[in-house]
Amino acid sequence: MFTNLYQLNLKWIIRDRVLQALVGVALLLLVLVPAFSVLSMRQVQELSITLSLSFISFVLALLAILLGASSVWRDIEKRYTSAVLTLPYSRGSYLLGKFFAIAVCLVCSAAIFTLVAAVAISFSSGLYQSSLPIRWLHIFTAVAFDVLKYVLLVAIAILFSSISTSFFLPIFGTISLLLAGNASQEVFEYLTKDSVGVKTAKPLLYAAKGIYYLIPNLGAFNFKVSAIYPVALSSQGVIYTLLYFLVYTTIILYLAVYFFSRREFP
Amino acid sequence: MKALEITGLSKIYKTKKAGVVNALSDLNLVISSGEVFGFLGPNGAGKSTTIKAIMGLIKPSKGDALIAGVPASDPHSRLNIGYLPENPSFYDFLTGREYLYFIGTSFHMADNLLKSRTNEVLDKMELSLAADRPIRGYSKGMVQRLGLAQALLHDPEIYILDEPMSGLDPLGRALVKNLIKELKAHGKTIFFSTHITADVEAVCDRVGIIVNGELRAVDKVESILEKGITGYNIHVRTGGDISLFSGFDFTERDSGILEFYTSRALFKQFMEIVVHANCEVDLVEPVRKNIESFFLELVEKR
Structure with missing residues (x-):
């Protein structure tokens, strides 16, 4: 039963023209990576990896926000829900x-x-020999955790869609959490530094801690540095982030299902 | 057997200004298997609210509904239902055939059966030529017919149709009426909402009239029509002596036929005169209030 709905939604995504356009733009940007990279003169390889990972991350973010925030809202807006939610699901x-x-x-x-991106990076690295080796495993790990980050973002967008009657909360709420989630670790570390912590009012510090634990820590999913420079990949960091993803996404989806099950479609 | 059982169903909506709207008040209704039940009411009476509560789209404030004995809140209760929403809208990126495939698999239909049933219902609803076109290119009437096709596809025992004739041209309306009669002949249960009294008169066994969220009457259509007889038009062929009929209004027609109108109370007396006068009766036609008059009386009653 579940696979039936899953296949239906997959069909919708594949036939969505906006998605097709986004994938096209992403591929075009990646093909242009060697051309952009030579502008750096000596760090062609490093820049090609940075640009490739950034382009991939940017397009995945757009896909996650657009698909995640619009999927439920669109069904309600176009009254598809009165047909699909009255089936035995x-x-x-x-x-x-x-x-x-x-x-x-x-x-x-x-x-x-x-x-x-792999083709573009290989081609770019041939244009100007770098002293650093290409760490393919690190690159794939960086992309994989970027995917997990945006899958978590999709869960958040779906949670907002399950409680909202318009597209404002799903779209702008998700974007806000993406921005806040990427910065939350740095803000938290800054505020809890002893020198700053003394100056920061206690209630504000508690509020900041509360928000830090509440909103997703998307900065934890960033493994780009070890993909670009010869920094070792922390296996502990990988495992903890994976567990964090599983726990946080499960909680968000549970809440989304809880709220959506109580929602009415008059 | 009870196909549908609604007990004390109420729905109260809270408005933004802290007010409340009683969309449905203490609705009690039992629909038996094989029955065609018309749910009649003016716009905003609570027909769609009732259907949405049965289909699990809204949660009743009080009361419950059972579909073939299974609580409506359980998604499994919908396994044996063919439902047509009011002004239906279906995933428009799919073709009509693809949508029916999705519906069939949702009801666990085997692949072979699904293919043959899809062709059958598309043919019945005159959609075969448009079956492989995306739904986004369908007209309103075609979407309505696709809605009926998807309700018919898995051959359920119970049909819940919300305004099934809405948006259809006269040909489409005739198609739906014939379809309902055909389903009834196959022993299916049909619960449909409408605000058109002629539809009820044409196809229903029983009718329930809902006004302002309250069920005002439930009765057999036949019984309403019988109770509504006010008199009779009688065509009598006399031998020429019409003096016995003094006191009864008549119109003289061609070839010696007199057309009388008699009230229901005087019908027996009139027929005794006919026998006594040794006249020939050509036609006896009841004059009655139709469902519309009955409906209007109930709606106007406070």
């Missing part, structure tokens, strides 16, 4: 079908982008 299957279809779309898109 639970509300949970409906939401999870959407979530997994978008997640699979992100994984597949990232796989295609990584393949093209």
